[in-house]
Amino acid sequence: MAAPKAPVLDGSGKKSKDLTLDESVFGAEVKPHLVYEAVRAEANAARAGSHHVKSRGLIAGGRSKPWRQKGTGRARAGTTRAPHWTGGGVAFAVRSSFGGKVNRKERKAAFRAALSAHADEGTFGVLADDSFAAPSTKDAATLVEAWGKQRPLIVVAQEEQEAIVKSFRNLDGVRVVTPSEVEISAIVWARSLLVSEGALELVQGRASS
Numbered sequence: 001m002a003a004p005k006a007p008v009l010d011g012s013g014k015k016s017k018d019l020t021l022d023e024s025v026f027g028a029e030v031k032p033h034l035v036y037e038a039v040r041a042e043a044n045a046a047r048a049g050s051h052h053v054k055s056r057g058l059i060a061g062g063r064s065k066p067w068r069q070k071g072t073g074r075a076r077a078g079t080t081r082a083p084h085w086t087g088g089g090v091a092f093a094v095r096s097s098f099g100g101k102v103n104r105k106e107r108k109a110a111f112r113a114a115l116s117a118h119a120d121e122g123t124f125g126v127l128a129d130d131s132f133a134a135p136s137t138k139d140a141a142t143l144v145e146a147w148g149k150q151r152p153l154i155v156v157a158q159e160e161q162e163a164i165v166k167s168f169r170n171l172d173g174v175r176v177v178t179p180s181e182v183e184i185s186a187i188v189w190a191r192s193l194l195v196s197e198g199a200l201e202l203v204q205g206r207a208s209s
Helices: 032-046 104-121 137-147 162-168 184-189 197-207
Strands: 005-009 015-020 124-127 153-156 174-177 192-196
Touching (some): 032 104, 104 124, 104 184, 104 192, 104 197, 124 197, 137 162
Parallel strands (some): 124 192, 153 192
Antiparallel strands (some): 005 015
């Protein structure tokens, strides 16, 4: 099987050459169930979890008995923070707990699978580091149009590549991220993926086993 390749685009969106990609990263087997579990875990981790309520053990106060055990004529009570007391905790309290944890080995395998899917479908491109000498949203729009791939588009660039970042960040349907911020769910969500030459090595490093 031939090693996967991707076009290297210049500032006008034209292919200057083909770049051979790391086969261990972009030629990996695509396992849909593994990608699904990784995306689900990322979505769970991003949830706000605002439906957390306090049980009796989390309510402040109520440490001493409100009255003695016997002789008062009232029902015995050990704390004023029991669920049937006003101001007490909630019985069977709902907690913000979401499952779906994926270990590091599986997460990297899912990351490789998501990248490989784009390489297989021809929706992965490499942006030359010298493609933008200065920020230009107009030139970025022309590049995306000339490349001819569908949006949403994920553009991966290094933080110091300000010309690339500023050129693409205001385009509709385009999200710009750094190599450390790339998530599996974003790669799956995107119809096309564009990575700068400088960021490509970092992305491949993240995906390496």
